[in-house]
Amino acid sequence: MFRDAGLVAGKDLRIELRTHVTLQQVLPFAVLVLILFGIALDPDRGVLTRASAGLFWVTVLFSALLAIQRAFTIEAADGGRDALRLSGLDPAGIFLGKAAAIAAQLLAVEAVLAVGVVVMYGTEVTGVPLLVATIGAATAGLAAAGTLYGVLAAGLRVKETLLPILLLPVLSPVLIGATKAFEAALGGVAADGWPWLGLLAVFALLYLTFGTLAFGTLLEES
Amino acid sequence: MEPAVQLRGAVTLLGRFPALAGIDLDVAAGEIVLLRGPNGAGKTTLLRLCAGLLPLARGTGRVLGHDLADRAQVRALRRRVGLLGHATGLYDELTVADNVRFWGRAAGADPADIDAALAGCGLAGRLASVPVSALSAGQRRRTSLACLLARRPELWLLDEPHAGLDHDARDLVDDLVRRAVAAGATVVLASHDLDRAEALAERVVTIAGGTAGLADGPLPDAEAVALVP
Numbered sequence: 322m323f324r325d326a327g328l329v330a331g332k333d334l335r336i337e338l339r340t341h342v343t344l345q346q347v348l349p350f351a352v353l354v355l356i357l358f359g360i361a362l363d364p365d366r367g368v369l370t371r372a373s374a375g376l377f378w379v380t381v382l383f384s385a386l387l388a389i390q391r392a393f394t395i396e397a398a399d400g401g402r403d404a405l406r407l408s409g410l411d412p413a414g415i416f417l418g419k420a421a422a423i424a425a426q427l428l429a430v431e432a433v434l435a436v437g438v439v440v441m442y443g444t445e446v447t448g449v450p451l452l453v454a455t456i457g458a459a460t461a462g463l464a465a466a467g468t469l470y471g472v473l474a475a476g477l478r479v480k481e482t483l484l485p486i487l488l489l490p491v492l493s494p495v496l497i498g499a500t501k502a503f504e505a506a507l508g509g510v511a512a513d514g515w516p517w518l519g520l521l522a523v524f525a526l527l528y529l530t531f532g533t534l535a536f537g538t539l540l541e542e543s
Numbered sequence: 544m545e546p547a548v549q550l551r552g553a554v555t556l557l558g559r560f561p562a563l564a565g566i567d568l569d570v571a572a573g574e575i576v577l578l579r580g581p582n583g584a585g586k587t588t589l590l591r592l593c594a595g596l597l598p599l600a601r602g603t604g605r606v607l608g609h610d611l612a613d614r615a616q617v618r619a620l621r622r623r624v625g626l627l628g629h630a631t632g633l634y635d636e637l638t639v640a641d642n643v644r645f646w647g648r649a650a651g652a653d654p655a656d657i658d659a660a661l662a663g664c665g666l667a668g669r670l671a672s673v674p675v676s677a678l679s680a681g682q683r684r685r686t687s688l689a690c691l692l693a694r695r696p697e698l699w700l701l702d703e704p705h706a707g708l709d710h711d712a713r714d715l716v717d718d719l720v721r722r723a724v725a726a727g728a729t730v731v732l733a734s735h736d737l738d739r740a741e742a743l744a745e746r747v748v749t750i751a752g753g754t755a756g757l758a759d760g761p762l763p764d765a766e767a768v769a770l771v772p
Contacts, residue, residue, distance in 0.1 A: 332645050335637060336637060339637065339674070399630045399632060400629075400632045401634070407624070408649040409649055409650045409694075
């Protein structure tokens with residue numbers, strides 16, 4: 322399973338290295354959203370600073386949608402889905418590999434956005450370990466749930482518009498937990514953020530487990 | 544020896560609609576069988592059923608000893624078959640070598656198998672490092688064939704394997720098929736290039752309206768397959 326996951330993640334990241342879709346499309350989009358929030362709320366810089374955690378994670382969520390769509394678009398072209406089914410790859414390995422590749426791309430986007438929030442919104446970082454742990458747990462949850470719903474939507478004709486409708490409500494616990502934990506790490510009391518980090522870890526674990534078990538059926542049936 | 548393919552009254556589903564009107568088919572291990580019939584007769588559907596990509600809705604079917612009605616057995620079967628279909632399954636963004644390496648390694652091929660597959664399909668050298676998006680249709684077809692070759696399948700299911708290829712590449716396909724069979728593989732192919740395909744095949748099966756019928760091809764050893772009403 323882990324060998325197959327490495328193979329699939331390596332392939333997806335190699336495609337990213339060749340096409341630069343995350344670098345040249347997802348990342349500029351994310352930075353643009355961050356700037357637009359700044360323009361909209363700049364008259365009251367206090368609001369911008371207080372809302373920076375939520376704005377960061379809403380931007381990450383939008384960026385995640387693009388990354389997930391992309392991850393399954395490359396499989397939809399020229400019979401890729403059937404080729405995957407015939408490949409002999411463990412479906413759980415495919416799930417973990419695609420989730421890992423999405424997570425790696427999101428981490429790169431989040432690193433740039435974190436710098437952007439500090440520089441543009443004037444946010445103060447008071448809890449670096451909590452910040453890093455939150456990014457790790459939330460990204461794992463986003464990638465796992467995104468991969469699961471991505472394969473579900475990929476088999477449908479209206480996948481481009483259906484994925485956000487399916488996925489965004491499911492990801493609301495990540496948005497809430499990550500925002501609360503970030504608020505604690507960005508100028509708040511770090512101790513208040515750890516319980517929210519626990520919620521994020523449970524969410525990620527749940528979707529990683531469920532995805533590992535259900536991905537094969539979804540790949541076959543959807 | 545158990546047949547490589549044995550279908551009895553097989554019906555599959557395309558979406559919610561039944562396809563293949565109760566087909567009977569036997570393919571012996573090591574045999575090269577040509578499926579022929581008009582467009583829409585069900586040749587591609589039959590190949591996809593044999594690959595385990597379509598469900599067996601009615602009847603019975605065993606391919607390489609795996610029961611097509613058993614999901615776990617179908618998954619095991621897929622590792623042992625290679626399907627060359629209309630779609631190539633290639634990633635446009637990756638190079639020829641990347642694609643063959645990925646699909647080969649997915650099936651457990653070692654680097655020597657992958658290099659041999661590239662060389663065997665005339666894709667070694669400069670062409671190996673060209674992105675698939677820059678290839679001609681014929682070169683894509685050869686890359687797809689190299690992916691299949693790297694997997695070393697026991698059952699080759701070839702849907703129009705000569706389509707879009709030049710004369711030399713068609714000869715290459717025929718040569719690869721003959722070598723695969725000599726190495727113990729079984730081949731079922733569907734083709735409209737009848738002169739070439741019939742020269743390659745040991746037996747012809749005609750499909751009309753989703754039913755494998757009388758094998759009325761020109762081969763002297765053409766065999767009748769039960770016609771299901």
